[in-house]
Each structure stands twice: as C-alpha cells, then as structure tokens.
Amino acid sequence: MTTVLRQAAALEAVLRHIRPAVRRERPYHVGGLPDVAVKLNQNESPYDLPDDLKRAVLEAFMEIxxxxxxxxxxxxxxxxxxxxxxxxxxxxxxxxxxxxxxxxxxxxxxxxxxxxxxxxxxxxxxxxxxxxxxxxxxxxxxxxxxxxxxxxxxxxxxxxxxxxxxxxxxxxxxxxxxxxxxxxxxxxxxxxxxxxxxxxxxxxxxxxxxxxxxxxxxxxxxxxxxxxxxxxxxxxxxxxxxxxxxxxxxxxxxxxxxxxxxxxxxxxxxxxPELVTARVAELKASRQALTQALQAIEGVEVLPSQANFVLFRTPLEPRPLMARLAGKGVLVRDMSGYPELPGYLRVNAGTPAENKAFLGALKEALHPT
Missing domain, CATH: 3.40.640.10 (Type I PLP-dependent aspartate aminotransferase-like (Major domain))
Structure with missing residues (x-):
C-alpha cells in the first residue's frame, strides 16, 4: 500500500469517530464576494457606529x-x-x-x-x-x-x-x-x-x-x-x-x-437610545421604500415584512439573477433552498444609495437592453 493510500485510510479511520449526526450536516456558510460595493445579503445594519462613539468605546476599553x-x-x-x-x-x-x-x-x-x-x-x-x-x-x-x-x-x-x-x-x-x-x-x-x-x-x-x-x-x-x-x-x-x-x-x-x-x-x-431609535426609523423607512419599489416592477412578487429585509421573487430563477446582480456589485440572498420558498430571494434594507443601486441592478438584470 502506498503512503498516500495509508494516509487516506488512517484519516478515514479517525473520521469515523466523529458522530454521524455531525458528519451528515453541512457547515453554516454564507457565500459572497470580497469587497462588494452593495452587500444586502445578511440582514446587517448598513450603519456602522459613529466615529465619536467608537473613540469613546476604545478609550474606555483601554482601562480594562x-x-x-x-x-x-x-x-x-x-x-x-x-x-x-x-x-x-x-x-x-x-x-x-x-x-x-x-x-x-x-x-x-x-x-x-x-x-x-x-x-x-x-x-x-x-x-x-x-x-x-x-x-x-x-x-x-x-x-x-x-x-x-x-x-x-x-x-x-x-x-x-x-x-x-x-x-x-x-x-x-x-x-x-x-x-x-x-x-x-x-x-x-x-x-x-x-x-x-x-x-x-x-x-x-x-x-x-x-x-x-x-x-x-x-x-x-x-x-x-x-x-x-x-x-x-x-x-x-x-x-x-x-x-x-x-x-x-x-x-x-x-x-x-x-x-x-x-x-x-x-x-x-x-x-x-436616541441613536438606535433614529436608525430603526431609517431602516423601517428603507424597508417600506424597497417594498414599494419592488411592487412597482412588473413581474415581481413581494412579501410584506416586519423585519429589516424583504422577501421577493421574479420571473428569473434565483441563480442567474444573483449572478447578474453580483456582476453589478450587489449581493442578495437566495432563499429557494427552503422547500416553501421556491424562487424567492431576500434583500435587506440598506442606505438610500444602496437601495438605489440594488433596484437599478435588478431592473437591468430583469430587462437587459
């Protein structure tokens, strides 16, 4: 038996000790592109902390x-x-x-x-x-x-x-x-x-x-x-x-x-608390604007949302649509892996500029010139 085969056999022998329930699973992984311009695929807030708050936090952290x-x-x-x-x-x-x-x-x-x-x-x-x-x-x-x-x-x-x-x-x-x-x-x-x-x-x-x-x-x-x-x-x-x-x-x-x-x-x-309250209000307005804009696009179905994201589907299948959006520097999430959500994608509420970029890329992807 060659060295490679012996190593493979030894590896499989030790892997058998990992519980079958673990080996059957897949690791949680969100695909994406590095340094993408408009990242709307993980339901994150589009707003980082203000610089003055970051500085105050780091100064306090220095005392720990x-x-x-x-x-x-x-x-x-x-x-x-x-x-x-x-x-x-x-x-x-x-x-x-x-x-x-x-x-x-x-x-x-x-x-x-x-x-x-x-x-x-x-x-x-x-x-x-x-x-x-x-x-x-x-x-x-x-x-x-x-x-x-x-x-x-x-x-x-x-x-x-x-x-x-x-x-x-x-x-x-x-x-x-x-x-x-x-x-x-x-x-x-x-x-x-x-x-x-x-x-x-x-x-x-x-x-x-x-x-x-x-x-x-x-x-x-x-x-x-x-x-x-x-x-x-x-x-x-x-x-x-x-x-x-x-x-x-x-x-x-x-x-x-x-x-x-x-x-x-x-x-x-x-x-x-005033900072969080203001940002929640901005994101709710952003979600509402996204919903209305998506509803205005012919062929797009939109689910009403009480979160910071919107679920939608289009006549185009998710994978080619996501590829076209990614080509424009926009990431959204494919939800069609859920059996109940065939064809659906998810986009989280972004800044006005991010929403504009997403909607422009979506319209172009659905109706290329």
Missing amino acids: PFNRYPTEQPDRLRHALARRLEHDPDGLLLSNGSNELTYTLGLALVEAGTPVVLPRPLFSLYETMVRLFGGKVVGVPPRPDLHFDADALVAAVERHRPALTVLASPNNPTGLAMPLADIERLAAAAEGFVVVDEAYVEFNDEPSARHLLDTYPNVLVMRTFSKAFGLAGLRVGYLMGHPAVVAELLKARLPFMVDRLAETVALALLER
Missing part, C-alpha cells in the same frame, strides 16, 4: 485589564439591560450572539428522540441544532400566504408534547410576524418551552412576547444586538425568562462567552 477573565455573565451589561427592559436581572442570560443560545437550549432540552416543533420555513440553525442533539424535528408548514399556521402549530404541540417549540417573530426568512394572541395560545397549549426569537423585534409592529413572561414560565424570549443595534461583528445576544429557568440554563452554558469589548460597546449603545 486584558489579562483578567470577564465575569461568567457580563454583569454591568446584564443590569443595564434589566433596567431598560424592566426585567429581573436574574432572568437574563447574555451570550456570544443569540446563535450560542440556540446550542445552549439544545444542551439543556434536546436529547435522542426529543420532539421539537418548528414552523417552516425557519432559520436553518434551529433544525440543525435539533438533529445534532438527536432530537426529532416536527416541522409545521405555513399557510399558503406563508404566514404562520397557528392552528396547526397548536395541534402539533398538543399531539407531540415537545420539550421545545421555537418561533421567530418576525420570522427569518419570511419577515412575517405572529400576532401576540397566537403566541399566547401556543404558550398555553405547550407543556414544554416556547422560545420566541425576536432578533428583529425593533422593526416589528406587533407586541413583543416579553409581555407573556410573567404569566407563562415556559416562555423564553431571545434577542440580539446584531440587527437594530448594528453590532453583528461583536456578537452579543440575550435571553429573557423566569429566573429559575435561567438558573438551570446557566448549567449548560459555557462560561465567559461575552468578551469585555463587546460588553463595553453594548453598554455605550444602551446609553445612546
């Missing part, structure tokens, strides 16, 4: 000893959030982005055969998490208009009695929100936990599920600083729940998950 661990939870940020949210600080769990919380929930709640109810379509990480922990995905299709089928979700919860049900409202990838009354129906029907991912809550006209926390100890609300706060690059998320529930989740969470720079920046933004 780098050789010392942060606290298990970032206590200054936790208490500042508790005051802002009027929620018990012991009922807050902060994390390295809300994605880390998803895996914490898996560690705490999902084992082999555990049923987990998920509406479809939903951010793919949730289904991946359930499979990795050996759980059973109970998928619930949407209504024909892609809104949540609340009756079907309640029926699934009553039938399967899941340890965990996950909603995203507004939903990624559709941008549609579930009315609070329907979320409450689900919470009342569920024996297990109902997690409401509110990553886009600041853009939503529906009331937040946090209003259910005092009545339903099985409700957990997740949020992030990545979207409205514009901190996607620093990774800060948090979960709100009953203090007794959070105390148990802490046992499954890795320590020291929020670094001191992220905490410092998040604290600075909490002290500038």
